[in-house]
Amino acid sequence: MKNTDRKPRRIKISLEESALYFFLAFFALIVIFPYIWMVLTSFKPASEIFTPQMKFLPQEWHFENYSEVLRTGSFYRYIVNSIIVTTLGVLLEISIAFFGAYAFAKLDFYLKDFAFFLILGTLMIPPQVLMLPAYLTVSRIGWLDSYAGLIIPRAGAAFGIFLLRQFMLTIPDELEDAARVDGAGLFQRLFRIYLPLSFPSLVTMGIFSMIGFWNDYYWPLVITSSNEMRTLALGIGHFKSLEGMGKWELLMAAATIATAPMIIAYFVTRKTLIENLTAGAIKG
Amino acid sequence: MIDTENRESSFERAKKIKNTTIAYLLLGPALIISLVFTYYPALYVIRLSFLDWDLISPEQVFVGLDNFQRLFSTDSEFWTSLLRTLEYGAIYITLSVVLGLCFSLALNRIKYFQGFFQSLFFIPSVTSIAVVSIVWSLIYNPQVGPITHFLLKLGLERGSLPQWLNDPDLAIPSLAIMGVWQSMGFVTLLLIAGLKNIPQIYYDAARVDGASNRHQFWHITLPLLSPILFFVAFMQLINSFRVFGAVAIMTKGRPLGSTNVLLFYIYENAFKFFDAGLASAASLIVFAIILCFALLQNKLGERSVFYQ
Numbered sequence: 001m002k003n004t005d006r007k008p009r010r011i012k013i014s015l016e017e018s019a020l021y022f023f024l025a026f027f028a029l030i031v032i033f034p035y036i037w038m039v040l041t042s043f044k045p046a047s048e049i050f051t052p053q054m055k056f057l058p059q060e061w062h063f064e065n066y067s068e069v070l071r072t073g074s075f076y077r078y079i080v081n082s083i084i085v086t087t088l089g090v091l092l093e094i095s096i097a098f099f100g101a102y103a104f105a106k107l108d109f110y111l112k113d114f115a116f117f118l119i120l121g122t123l124m125i126p127p128q129v130l131m132l133p134a135y136l137t138v139s140r141i142g143w144l145d146s147y148a149g150l151i152i153p154r155a156g157a158a159f160g161i162f163l164l165r166q167f168m169l170t171i172p173d174e175l176e177d178a179a180r181v182d183g184a185g186l187f188q189r190l191f192r193i194y195l196p197l198s199f200p201s202l203v204t205m206g207i208f209s210m211i212g213f214w215n216d217y218y219w220p221l222v223i224t225s226s227n228e229m230r231t232l233a234l235g236i237g238h239f240k241s242l243e244g245m246g247k248w249e250l251l252m253a254a255a256t257i258a259t260a261p262m263i264i265a266y267f268v269t270r271k272t273l274i275e276n277l278t279a280g281a282i283k284g
Numbered sequence: 285m286i287d288t289e290n291r292e293s294s295f296e297r298a299k300k301i302k303n304t305t306i307a308y309l310l311l312g313p314a315l316i317i318s319l320v321f322t323y324y325p326a327l328y329v330i331r332l333s334f335l336d337w338d339l340i341s342p343e344q345v346f347v348g349l350d351n352f353q354r355l356f357s358t359d360s361e362f363w364t365s366l367l368r369t370l371e372y373g374a375i376y377i378t379l380s381v382v383l384g385l386c387f388s389l390a391l392n393r394i395k396y397f398q399g400f401f402q403s404l405f406f407i408p409s410v411t412s413i414a415v416v417s418i419v420w421s422l423i424y425n426p427q428v429g430p431i432t433h434f435l436l437k438l439g440l441e442r443g444s445l446p447q448w449l450n451d452p453d454l455a456i457p458s459l460a461i462m463g464v465w466q467s468m469g470f471v472t473l474l475l476i477a478g479l480k481n482i483p484q485i486y487y488d489a490a491r492v493d494g495a496s497n498r499h500q501f502w503h504i505t506l507p508l509l510s511p512i513l514f515f516v517a518f519m520q521l522i523n524s525f526r527v528f529g530a531v532a533i534m535t536k537g538r539p540l541g542s543t544n545v546l547l548f549y550i551y552e553n554a555f556k557f558f559d560a561g562l563a564s565a566a567s568l569i570v571f572a573i574i575l576c577f578a579l580l581q582n583k584l585g586e587r588s589v590f591y592q
Contacts, residue, residue, distance in 0.1 A: 023390055028401055034419045126574055129574070131550065132560060136328065156314055156322070215414075217412060248422055248425075252419070262412075274403070277473065
């Protein structure tokens with residue numbers, strides 16, 4: 001009796017489920033389509049873009065679009081700038097977050113709550129609202145159109161401090177106490193105990209930081225004025241003037257170059273990345 | 285007895301003072317960056333909003349509330365700008381919450397490929413707005429874009445095709461759809477986390493009572509998910525006030541000023557028309573609006589405790 005009762009239900013569920021799979025697959029295709037179109041267009045010759053008989057796949061694969069875009073204007077320089085800004089920015093932000101998180105997680109000090117509120121409060125203020133006064137501030141310091149201006153103002157690490165502090169709170173104090181008894185100084189304790197233990201969290205935070213620095217468009221737009229200081233994201237926006245000349249294949253090659261590293265980094269680390277994002281957004 | 289207590293507390297105090305020195309040395313960079321690049325500009329923008337200044341001349345004239353008066357005058361671009369932003373927000377929030385709810389409910393019910401779909405939907409979130417804007421400029425292109433080719437294949441006349449970003453009525457919806465596409469993964473992620481937090485026992489109890497799927501959705505899922513739904517809706521509302529990159533790259537406020545959203549309005553007034561006072565006054569208003577939303581979001585977030 002029970003068996004006959006169950007069988008038709010199972011089939012019903014799988015029917016409902018296949019409808020869900022169809023629905024999700026359809027939208028997955030919509031999500032992924034712009035990327036497919038970007039990559040395919042980047043390999044097409046111009047003549048295949050402007051034909052009324054558009055084909056999905058390139059009839060003639062033009063890999064030279066990529067070497068051409070690298071030779072166009074200052075594109076090469078944009079890549080170098082993005083690598084410099086992202087590398088230094090991530091290292092700076094991680095260090096700031098690491099030391100700051102230790103202070104908040106393990107030390108009892110005066111005005112601790114106020115300092116915490118001050119740093120996390122920066123997350124409440126959307127940076128774009130301050131574009132003009134931030135620009136004027138950087139200008140006064142003399143960092144306009146410089147790597148320092150591109151990196152330092154964005155390395156405040158509020159989110160990283162919050163994320164790492166949560167993790168460091170779970171490390172038992174006994175570890176540090178034992179090291180202290182053995183005569184280890186502050187920096188020894190930080191680098192011998194906390195650094196190795198929080199390494200996975202540091203990597204996660206580093207990926208967030210990397211995506212942030214690499215992808216940012218607004219801050220480089222405000223802070224740079226010369227073509228030589230443009231980062232890749234900003235340079236690509238600038239590249240769009242090529243669109244007037246109809247060089248879609250070069251634009252898409254440039255876009256592919258700018259996206260690929262982040263998508264690869266994302267796929268390598270997506271599990272921890274998604275977990276931390278969910279936790280951060282719901283708690284924060 | 286009293287003596288030892290005193291000694292202990294003075295020892296504690298000495299330790300705390302030492303800790304305070306260490307802590308502020310470690311926190312120094314984070315605090316300095318917060319103060320110099322967030323709080324100082326936040327105060328600076330208040331001062332600027334009372335000035336008439338072109339960013340270049342050494343002369344800064346104090347004009348009181350003049351800038352706010354200009355901002356709120358009936359012929360001010362600010363109002364249309366606010367309207368455009370709200371129009372964008374209405375489409376963006378509705379679509380992303382409804383679609384996000386569908387996706388998360390669907391993902392929560394399937395057995396296989398859950399992680400696969402979830403990570404796929406999330407890819408646009410790790411793509412720069414610059415790249416997204418460039419690629420979607422091609423997608424929406426009325427001459428060579430894939431949508432155009434598709435519609436032509438369906439047999440539509442070239443003259444009757446939608447002009448997307450070139451059409452003043454379609455430009456904002458087009459941008460909003462692109463925004464939904466980009467933020468969908470994150471919205472779905474949050475809603476799935478919300479769904480997973482609903483205790484299975486409610487559903488079991490409902491099933492025992494013979495409640496249908498639809499019944500369970502309206503009487504269990506939706507009420508228990510509502511705190512997260514509100515959270516997401518407010519997050520998207522705040523995000524809709526922060527639209528900037530897409531406009532700066534794709535439309536530059538055109539056509540006919542139809543995509544001149546608030547942040548682009550501020551940007552142009554600051555760096556194109558060199559009207560520091562007006563740009564700062566507008567910045568303050570936008571900041572006040574966003575702050576109100578954020579506070580409301582927190583209030584609603586607190587209430588979610590009662591549901592759980």
